[in-house]
Amino acid sequence: MTTITQLVGKSTPPPATVPASRPSTAGRRAARALLYVVLTVGVVAMLYPLVWLLSASLKPADEIFGSVGLLPRSWDLSNYVNGWTSADGSTFGRPLLNSVVVSLGAVVGNIVSCSLAAFAFARLEFRFKRTAFALMMVTIMLPAQVTIIPQYILFHYLGWVNTYLPLILPKFFAVDAFFIFLMVQFIRGIPRDLDDAAALDGCNPGKIYLKVILPLLTPALVTTAIFTFLWTYNDFFSQLIYISESQLYTVPLALRQFIDGTGQSEFGPMFAMSVVSLLPTLVLFLIFQRLIVDGISTSGMKG
Amino acid sequence: MTMTSGLDRRAPTTVRAARATELRRPQGKWALLFLSPWIVGLALLTAGPLLASLYLSFTNYDLLSTPQWAGVENYTKMFTADPLWRQSVLVTGVYVAVAVPLQLTFALLLASVLNRGIRGMSVWRALYYLPSLFGSSVAIAILWREIFGANGLFNNILGMIGIHSTTSWIGDPDWSLGTLVLLRAWEFGSPMIIFLAGLRQIPAELYESASLDGAGTVRKFFAITLPMLTPIVFFNLILQIISAFQVFGSAFIIGGGQGGPGNSMLVYTLYLYQAAFNNFQMGYAAAMAWVLLVIIGAVTAVNFWLSRYWVHYSDEQ
Numbered sequence: 001m002t003t004i005t006q007l008v009g010k011s012t013p014p015p016a017t018v019p020a021s022r023p024s025t026a027g028r029r030a031a032r033a034l035l036y037v038v039l040t041v042g043v044v045a046m047l048y049p050l051v052w053l054l055s056a057s058l059k060p061a062d063e064i065f066g067s068v069g070l071l072p073r074s075w076d077l078s079n080y081v082n083g084w085t086s087a088d089g090s091t092f093g094r095p096l097l098n099s100v101v102v103s104l105g106a107v108v109g110n111i112v113s114c115s116l117a118a119f120a121f122a123r124l125e126f127r128f129k130r131t132a133f134a135l136m137m138v139t140i141m142l143p144a145q146v147t148i149i150p151q152y153i154l155f156h157y158l159g160w161v162n163t164y165l166p167l168i169l170p171k172f173f174a175v176d177a178f179f180i181f182l183m184v185q186f187i188r189g190i191p192r193d194l195d196d197a198a199a200l201d202g203c204n205p206g207k208i209y210l211k212v213i214l215p216l217l218t219p220a221l222v223t224t225a226i227f228t229f230l231w232t233y234n235d236f237f238s239q240l241i242y243i244s245e246s247q248l249y250t251v252p253l254a255l256r257q258f259i260d261g262t263g264q265s266e267f268g269p270m271f272a273m274s275v276v277s278l279l280p281t282l283v284l285f286l287i288f289q290r291l292i293v294d295g296i297s298t299s300g301m302k303g
Numbered sequence: 304m305t306m307t308s309g310l311d312r313r314a315p316t317t318v319r320a321a322r323a324t325e326l327r328r329p330q331g332k333w334a335l336l337f338l339s340p341w342i343v344g345l346a347l348l349t350a351g352p353l354l355a356s357l358y359l360s361f362t363n364y365d366l367l368s369t370p371q372w373a374g375v376e377n378y379t380k381m382f383t384a385d386p387l388w389r390q391s392v393l394v395t396g397v398y399v400a401v402a403v404p405l406q407l408t409f410a411l412l413l414a415s416v417l418n419r420g421i422r423g424m425s426v427w428r429a430l431y432y433l434p435s436l437f438g439s440s441v442a443i444a445i446l447w448r449e450i451f452g453a454n455g456l457f458n459n460i461l462g463m464i465g466i467h468s469t470t471s472w473i474g475d476p477d478w479s480l481g482t483l484v485l486l487r488a489w490e491f492g493s494p495m496i497i498f499l500a501g502l503r504q505i506p507a508e509l510y511e512s513a514s515l516d517g518a519g520t521v522r523k524f525f526a527i528t529l530p531m532l533t534p535i536v537f538f539n540l541i542l543q544i545i546s547a548f549q550v551f552g553s554a555f556i557i558g559g560g561q562g563g564p565g566n567s568m569l570v571y572t573l574y575l576y577q578a579a580f581n582n583f584q585m586g587y588a589a590a591m592a593w594v595l596l597v598i599i600g601a602v603t604a605v606n607f608w609l610s611r612y613w614v615h616y617s618d619e620q
Contacts (some may be wrong), residue, residue, distance in 0.1 A: 035416065038493040042413070043430045046489070052456055053446050065454040090588065117341040126334035138343070143549055143599055145575055146592040149359065149585055156366065173344025180341070188371050211417035226522060234439045236552040237572075241580055252441040257555065267449070274442035285436050289429055297492050297500035 055259045057271040064267055081274070083258075084267030092273050094247075095254035099233055100280070102250060106232040107169025110179050114224060115217060117174045118183030119209045123195060139177045144237070152241060166242045167235075171228070179224045186220035187213060224293040226266050226288050230281060251277045327390055340506055360590035363584045377590035386593070391574040392565050394480060398570060399547045402487040411492040415528060428499065433477035435492025443486075444556035448473055451482045483568060486553050494539040501535035503527070524552035533614040541606060548599050551576070564569060 056064045059081050061073040084092045120126070121133055155166040174180060190213065198208045214221075236252045243253060255277055258270035285292060335342075362370035381388050413431055437443050450456045451472035458468045472478045509527050518526065529536075541560055551572040554562075562569030562577075562608055575595070579588035 035421070035509065036417065039421070039427060043427070046434055047433060047444060049450055049456070049489075050437070052450075053442075063520045064461075093554065102438075113339040113344070116337045120334045120337035124330045124334040124337065126331045129334075132338070135350075137347065139345070139501070141545065142349065142353070142604075143545070143596055145549065145572055145593075146356055147349055147352035149579055149589050149592065150355035151348060152579075153355075153366065153585065154352070170344065172340060172350050173348055174341040175339075175344045175348050205330060205337075209337070230436075234441075234552075236439075236441055236555070236578075240555075241576075252552075256444060259448070259559070261609045270445065274445055277442045278437055278440060281436060283438070285429075285433075289425075293425075293428070293432075293496055296496045 018023060045143070053271055054275055057268065057275045059268065059269050079268035079272035083273040083276075090246075092254065092276060095249045095251045096276070096280075098164075098248060099251040102164050102239075103229045103232040105164065105168035107170045107228045109168060109220050110174075110176055110224055111230045113172050114176065114179040115183055115214065115221065116209070117180045118187055119205075119213055121180065122184045122187035123208070124205060132301070136177045136180055139175075142179060148238075148241070155242070160246045161242055162248060163242075164248070167232070167238055176228070179228070182224065183217060183220050186217060190216050219291070222289055223289070226284060226292060229284065233280065275300035309453070312483045325449060340357040348611050353428040356592055359586050361595050362586040364585040365585075366585055370586065373586065377587045378594075380587070381594065387566065387574060391569045391571045394569050395548060395550070396434060396482060396569040398487075398550060399544060401457065402484040403540065403543045403547050404588070405484065406491045406543060406597065407494055407536065409488060410494035411498050411532075411536070413491065414495045414526065417495075418499060418502040428496065431495060432492035435490040438490035438492075439552060441552065441556055444553045447482060447486050447553070447555050450487055451478075474564050476563070478568040479567045483550070483553055483557060483570075486557075487550070496530065496545060497539055498535060501532050505531045530573065534616055535570070537606070537610050537614045541603060544602060544606070545599055548595065548602075 051070060055070040055072060058075055058077070060076050060078075063072055086092075117136075121129070121136070151166070151170075152161075153168070155161060158165075160166050162195060194212050194216075195208050198212050203211065234252065239250045239253055240256075243249060246257075249257070255270075258266060258273065359370060361372065361374060363373045363376075364370035417427055417431075421427060435441075453469055453471035455475070457472060458470070461468050470478070472482055476545075505528065509531070512521060513523050513527060549572055550570050554568050554570040555576070556572050557563070558568035558573070562573055571591070572595075575588050575591045577590060578584045
């Protein structure tokens with residue numbers, strides 16, 4: 001996998017704006033205005049389903065369907081109240097907390113294990129390095145389906161089904177090789193002089209990793225943390241196969257419960273909790289927007 | 304520090320250089336230490352399972368009794384006697400072939416527009432990215448299910464423009480896969496961001512000289528932008544095809560876990576899931592997984608071969 005700049009050939013600094021510097025004529029100005037109109041229409045069409053979801057979550061049950069309008073006749077938070085507490089007295093707070101625990105566990109695992117491996121690939125000399133690196137790159141493209149069944153059998157026999165171990169523990173063994181690659185690329189950009197200077201002061205590779213590389217690797221670690229969180233939080237497949245006890249349900253599994261309850265009265269609470277489930281993702285995006293965009297554009301990461 | 308990089312290993316003249324050279328020496332023990340989590344993971348969670356599933360694909364195994372050797376039975380059953388498997392290949396093939404080009408077309412279109420010196424570019428980009436941010440969540444799949452239901456938003460909008468429809472698009476086998484395709488096309492944010500990064504790398508001089516020659520916007524797009532961008536188109540194509548082949552969550556939720564009406568939404572991974580975790584045919588599911596791996600590998604290989612004819616790399620410095 002190559003980075004975008006490598007693909008096109010890093011030749012020029014980004015040109016500010018391509019055609020804007022030319023003298024404006026009336027026709028050009030009209031074209032420009034049209035461009036903004038088209039963009040606005042596009043955004044409205046794109047975001048309409050999301051806005052509709054938000055508005056449906058605030059409508060009484062009889063108003064949700066059969067109206068395109070976004071503004072409810074009366075604002076109504078009862079869907080949120082009803083959705084939050086389920087019939088058996090448990091709240092949606094539990095799956096939210098479960099999802100956050102699983103996602104944070106995965107984040108810690110990926111940060112630790114991937115940075116260790118990346119340091120070895122980027123900075124240490126050892127036999128079979130090229131082979132090992134190639135192997136690592138191959139695993140990035142491997143579809144998960146081809147390993148999931150033996151993994152499931154393994155965790156089944158270890159008695160780990162219906163625990164979070166199958167969801168978290170693999171991350172401590174650097175199975176998301178993509179992040180190793182990301183960090184290797186980043187470490188290669190850190191000047192070797194720093195390692196050499198530390199070595200002169202008597203640092204062994206362990207200390208160089210901890211004192212020199214790790215602090216400078218922070219941006220890549222943050223990117224890894226964000227994407228690991230987003231992917232784990234939304235990872236339906238593994239959570240579906242490993243977790244069947246309702247106490248342990250994560251957000252995707254808890255939401256799925258709402259579909260099974262079919263009554264018309266269930267739609268409001270279902271939409272309300274759908275909105276709630278999207279909030280952590282939205283908050284992360286608002287805080288780390290630049291890092292997320294950079295992460296995608298430099299490495300082709302799937303958002 | 305150019306000194307160390309030019310150093311001969313045999314003749315370190317200063318202590319400083321000697322230390323620095325030492326740093327370049329094989330550090331097998333340290334490497335082993337740093338790589339040990341990855342090595343364990345590779346052996347037990349990636350390479351091991353990869354081979355184990357190849358073995359299992361030649362057995363019948365229900366998770367309770369020991370695997371029974373079955374030779375190529377799973378494969379012959381798959382290729383000759385399983386209409387559902389054929390259906391899942393067909394559904395997934397149509398999904399990949401329609402959704403990925405649609406998604407990439409939207410992505411490229413939007414990226415080209417956003418690259419034209421739009422004011423507030425990062426805000427527009429963020430807004431167009433939003434569906435992709437949420438896209439893979441169960442919440443959005445649930446929303447999709449309701450939007451395209453009989454009473455859903457889509458029919459209401461159709462009603463507004465004078466088309467009266469009470470079709471449940473999810474429930475109609477002719478249309479249900481279309482809703483899945485649309486959901487993916489809606490999530491064009493990531494390829495769009497990648498295209499934007501690529502567009503900024505195209506030298507402005509190319510456009511300037513084209514303008515002097517009197518080329519219009521459309522001409523410039525097809526004569527400069529598109530050829531210069533082919534490596535990125537290719538990159539996005541490979542990534543999106545691989546990910547589209549593995550679609551699961553949206554099909555599972557929108558199809559109610561069953562593959563939808565007439566199995567019209569029975570995507571490959573969903574059928575694999577049913578075989579493994581509903582019917583406990585672990586051997587058959589493992590065989591399906593390996594066939595998927597081969598299909599994805601073959602499609603990627605063909606794409607790489609085809610790329611020689613349409614991808615232009617411009618960095619021939």
